[in-house]
Amino acid sequence: MPAVVEIRELVRTYRTRRKAEETVALGGVTLTVDDSEVLGLLGPNGAGKTTLVKILSTVLLPTSGTARVLGKDLVSAPQTVRENVGVVFGGERGLYPRISARQNLAFWAALYRLDRRTAQNRCSELLERMGLADRADEPVETFSRGMKQRLHLARGLIHGPRILFLDEPTTGMDPVAARDFRALVRELRQEGRTVFLTTHDMAEAEALCDRVTLIDHGRLVLDEPTRHIGRYLDARECVDFTCDDPAVLAQVPELAFVESVEPRDGGHRALLREPADVARLLVWLIERGVLSARRSEPTLEDVYLRLIGTRAMSV
């Protein structure tokens, strides 16, 4: 597949007024994104995800390095880039709350130079597709969070962009609204759009993304197809178990073939040193009366926690 985004040694630094020292938001990121790919950008707060999205959408200039979107340099040819990218961020902001959804879209259609007829058709199509047609002429301030987010997506799609940046789009959504929103993102990929998704939701990234890129301290620490993500834990396997006996629970991390134990979904997850250790641990647990235990594989969350550790809590 041809690359639609090519980033080479991208650096962005900030110098705040109060602090004389320079803060590195991106410290030399190199990344290539293929056509029709859904790329998950993961990382703790302040890691540099949003900075990268801001640069790629031409909101922010890089300090050094290059980035090309559809072959165009985003510093020297920002206008061409802008015609081909859409930006959707999560939250209440980015919409005009007092006017209707249709008026919001019509306004952005004019900004993206759609002629009147095309604009009207696109607004109607998008409102229908996002399930907002029945409320299209009501003020946006009366919408639920999920409806506003779908309108955000419609706004981002009004000009038919090849590349879409979704910056934590499901933040604060209820589970049903988030599920519906993810279904829309899957449809976008099927249409051939390239999607950048920044999220803190590991399950969301695992479900939606073809590839995940993990950023920390402004540097790439992982860039892998989602299906191969377990490699980063050296193909080690896990056992999920539920144990009410504190004495047994305390012994598990001490076992020679167990690397670590951590709380998980009301129970615990033991990460093993070798795949063959799964059977040994299951037998060990059953012998001690633990009957709720099963083999599992490392998830993206495991990889994230392993690579980022507890830093996410410190920022």
Place this chain on the structure above:
Amino acid sequence: MNSPSSLGTSSPGTGWLRLGHQSLLFSIAEMRTVHTWRTWLFGWVARLLTQVTFFALIGKFVANDATMQFVLVGNIVALSCLESMIVVLTMAGERRLGTLPLLAIAPTSHVPVYLGRGLHWLASGIASSVIGWLVLPPLLGVPLPWPEALPAVAMILLVAVSCYCYGCFLAGLAVRYRSLQVIVLNLGYLPIMAFCGVNVPISFWPAWLQPVLHLFPLTNGLQAIRAVLAGGTWSEVWPKLALEALVGIGWFALATVSINRVVTKGRADGSLEFGS
């Protein structure tokens, strides 16, 4: 649904006019969510006319009917300026709404959008002034000379547009310094109300200050209106109107620079925040 391959349906010929029109429609729609014609007329305009009446009565109290008419005319025209300058708050609101970065990365120039965002205040200001022009003088017993007072209505429009351009320039500052938006509006409006001939003639102020006051909107236009009411000749009035128009154009140019600066500086220093 618009697919990536359907990008070619954009029409690059769409320009400032279309955007200005869309911004106006947008502004009217926004205005209609705040006011019905009844609340606008009996709430908003009535309150403004009461304020004008208050200042006019002070003129009568401290001096005579002529002073009252001077203050009345000045304050009625100043209404169009006052309302036009509310564009400062409307434009500053783009940052609060989180739409600023989205406007900045739209392929069309953001300048007409920003300039068009407060057009409803311009229209409201002109309407308020014209209503005041028609209603207050006879009501307060100082009727204006007709038909001389008729062309003044068109001059109010010029003053309002000039003040709107000045407001757009201030808005460029207010967008940058969010916490100062109300201060910027009031500090921008203060010299106009205090020094530009609304309540006292500019000849009242020190000689060194008077040329500076001609650089503000309203000063020259208000002088033209007063000249018309006094039965002045058109050769006396036109230069003042031309100067008012020039001042407006100057502030428009500065507004364009000011607004562009918000975006170029924001791209450089990262002050265009998503969702901020």
